[in-house]
Amino acid sequence: MSKYLFYPGCAMQTSARAYNESMQEVLGPLGLNFEEVRDWNCCGATEYLGISTVPAYALISRNLALASRQSNGVKTLVASCSACYLNLSKADHYMAERPSLGQMVNVALAEGGLEYTPGTLEIRHLLDIVINEVGLDVVKERVTHPLKGLRVAPYLGCMVPRPDYEKRWSDYEYPDELDRLLKALGAEVIDFPLKTHCCGGHMAQISPTTAFELIRRLISSADNYKADVMVTVCPMCQMNLDAYQNETNHYFHTNYKMPVLFFTQLMGLAFGIDAKKLGFGRELVSAKEAMSRIGIEVPQEEPKTPARRKKTTGLPMPKMPGDEEETQ
Amino acid sequence: MYTLKSMAIQDKAYKDSTAPDFSQTFVDMVENYGRSYEFGLATRHYLKHFPLRLPSMAPMGLGMLSKKRMDITPKHIEGIDQLKAILSRAKELEVV
Amino acid sequence: MTEHTNPEGKERIGVYVCHCGTNIAGMVDVEDVATWAARELADRGVVIARDYKFMCSSLGQELIEQDIKEEGLTRVVVAACSPHLHEATFRKACANAGLNPYLCELVSIREQVSWVHTDKVAATEKSKAVLSGGVERVIHHEPLEPLHVPIHPATLVVGGGIAGIQAAIEVADAGYPVYLVEREPSIGGHMSQFDKTFPTLDCSACILTPKMVTAGTHPHIKLFSYSEVTNVDGYVGNFTVTIRKKARHVNEELCTGCGICQEKCPKKVIDDVYEAGLGYRKAVYTPFPQAVPKFPVIDVPNCIYFQKGTCKACEKFCPTNAIDFQQEDEYVTVQVGNIILATGFDLFDPRVVSQYGYGRLANVFTSLEFERLTNAAGPTNGEIVLRDGVTKPTSVGILHCVGSRDRNYNNYCSVICCMQSLKFAHLVHERTGATVYNFYIDMRTAYKEYDEFYQRVLEEGTLFVRGKVAEVTDAARLPQEEGKLIIQVEDTLASVQRRIPVDMVVLSAAMVPRHDAHEVAQLFGISCSSNGWFIEKHPKLDPVATMTEGIFIAGCVQGPKDIPSSVAQGAAASARVLGRIQQGEIALEPVRATVDESKCSGCRICNNLCPYNAILFHEDRMVTEINPALCQGCGTCVAACPAGAISGTCFSNEQIFAQIEGLMRVNFQHEKLAEMA
């Protein structure tokens, strides 16, 4: 069992309850032991840094300070929410890069009897831990019920791979970590072109019509590719795509019914865990119909968009790393 | 990006955006409870800026509530006094 | 060391301090330095010290010559610019006056003093110190004779692109033998892949093929195609080169080049080199119809017979029994006097710029793929079509600077991409009538008739958008974007974001150094920059020579350039080589390292350090030896030898210690003042 400190963030207990429930279920099979940072506070999401600097970093750093105090030799702090992950990394990075900021934040922290030396903790996203620490080989070993026949759109959102201070991701525009994980679960993974585009963040509150357009783009693209479900790694992305989908339909007179799930939910299913324990049913756009297809042979409909993509006739496509050798 | 945003807010260089107000509401709640409080946030913000949208948003809110994805009461952290002390010192240090 | 050598001024030393206009005199009180030297260094043997406005002028040199004759100087120290520039000048002046030129020492008070300091008092004192060091050092100089080595008249040219072909033909036309080594089955390089060449749009094959034929049939050129250099020994004038002729499995004596084997071979392979991955060839193939030489090769890893043991279709059908499955690699050793490296460039792999979708989105092409699309001998017979092989595009977006001028990849400009993109725009107009968009950061159309070509393409109606493309995607937002590739770009002239739907995207990828550039540089003992371009001896004044004597570079190995410049460099390199050959011999600096065999412990620490591969080790006697013709006197090994067994002429321990002593002799006035304060 590898031990990690864990920062859940506000959403894990509320809007992303399904994420939390499913994550707790798969930790054991993955050999992960998460210890929650005691009395953590909100990271400020995408709002606090917009209106202040030192207070915003102090708010984030209280968590870093609490975590490092609790660390007991554990260096890695895992966040499951992309916004939390980015904020925590940002504070750690900029406190080191701009010593004056680091000093001011520590003066403020001292007021609460806390301190934090940048670089003490290593801040990582849950997906990164699954891919790079647990490894896909272990994941594959745990799969008892491959998600055969399920077409999934891997959707990362914009905050995980960028700006990637520590160069942990394969590519900041088009990373393939989530694709590889879902393939390992046996799902059919579409090459989702908007995988790192924005879900709208808090635009759903600030400027709903802006958010609706961003949500529409994502859902309609996944739908074009005939995805059965979209898979996210972030509570905010899930919330926007799922909870505001109906409203978006309303606004554009469309009728999308795209279930949006957390990657941990699919991992749990593939590991043979009961769907009820994995928070299924909490999504507003029900995944029931899509899930009922797993295991049942359904005739594969030829997706309309990918016709422009790789075709067996015509000129050869450039080889990509990982492509199988073309044989005649 | 955030630098631009905070500069714009300071200079009041926004016309009809509700973003600064949203940020302020969000921040106020975090400063009071230590955790974000979506129900309060969403209702307050929508009431103020998009009252006409509220009816069509209601089913979603109800859905969230019935699926236990939103709490009606805010959550507090234990060290709220500690957090307040840290933040008030931080505000003094903020050079504008 | 307290006791000084040269007591009672055994040597008679002349000191010359140069003003270099105001370059030195502006920051160093040169007159003070000269009078100081005459006074304070008299006990070290300085009999005369002068300052002069331009020591390098004829009058300055004559001053030295005159003093040598009249004052009987036995040593000369010139305090001026870096030895790189004028050491040769002042040595020659000494030689003119009958003094051995190696008894002259240059002290740099420009690059190392006046140009890098801002405090005149301190700069003047530092000049005195380095001058004093030079005086102490020169006392220990010895008269030396330059090494003369004969020049072998044959030349090796590596790389049969346009630059290498040009160089080979020029040397051969002068009547001297050339070995031209090309890695691929045919010479021609990148130019053989193009259909048209900017700015004149003449047919690439039409102007290249005659040169290839000349190179292939020239009585003085021995062509080694499908070959590589595996070893280089020796030094300027006298290199021994081993060439590996890879087994073609085709007997060149018997083969007529009829091509029946290729027709009958059942194995189709994607051609990654010549067709840039866009077309197929057979397992037995000549890369293109005009290939020189005409003989095919069998690609062993892809040949059914070699992999599975049956097939031999080619053998069965060959009318002259030229197929030879038994053939093995052959190693040939040749002697040459000079080497020209013209191994060219690779195309940047745009897969890493993932936001442009190359490799994911079928209708995103690289520039080389597009060259093949337009080429009448290419996979589509010159039809510009989408990857499905049939559909003509109605709109095409051409992206400049992919991988160039981008600090994520390469900072440099690849020079040719703007012109090449304009050429593509013209070809699309001419052949399809499609709408063409060019996305550029800056339009770089320097050189003769290039900007005129730009004007012409503008007039043809190409749409130019100034801005770096953010993304190429197939995720449509609007109905008119369905089924298209959408180019998202900030138009920086109009200050708007644009989304432009097109059918085809062409990425004008950067030129990058050959993937194996570092290994090739090491093999030939020359230096390449960290990113892999080979470094010329001087960026302006010696662009085709390298720091290693006898090795020259030409074409894109040195950096991105177009065909005219590559040809010019090929010709320039050959002119340098011909000059050498005609001299018959070359005088080499006698500044060399030597090993005292009695002190050498055989530890071999120095063996791999020499940047010029001048060190060899005698296993039998367990001692190291330095080849004086290869050694450039850099001193690396001298410093590395733990036994102190290596010493260098002109930089012996004695000389270095004396120089340090000299530096220390000067009391730094202002430092003392600072201490007192």
Ligand SMILES: Cc1cc2nc3c(=O)[nH]c(=O)nc-3n(C[C@H](O)[C@H](O)[C@H](O)COP(=O)(O)OP(=O)(O)OC[C@H]3O[C@@H](n4cnc5c(N)ncnc54)[C@H](O)[C@@H]3O)c2cc1C
């Ligand atoms: C898409 C594109 C379009 C272009 N269009 C034009 C144009 O229209 N007009 C123009 O003026 N310029 C154009 N250029 C530039 C032009 O290609 C170069 O200037 C020219 O090809 C450089 O020639 P070279 O001989 O230096 O290199 P190359 O053409 O690269 O030739 C090098 C040769 O060396 C061989 N080689 C490499 N390594 C070894 C080794 N270790 N041992 C033996 N052999 C080796 C290679 O196989 C190759 O044959 C274009 C470039 C590109 C990428």
Ligand code: SF4
């Ligand atoms: S090997 Fe034989 S068949 Fe092939 S080209 Fe030569 S002669 Fe023709």
Ligand code: SF4
């Ligand atoms: S033996 Fe090899 S090269 Fe010859 S025809 Fe068969 S596959 Fe082609």
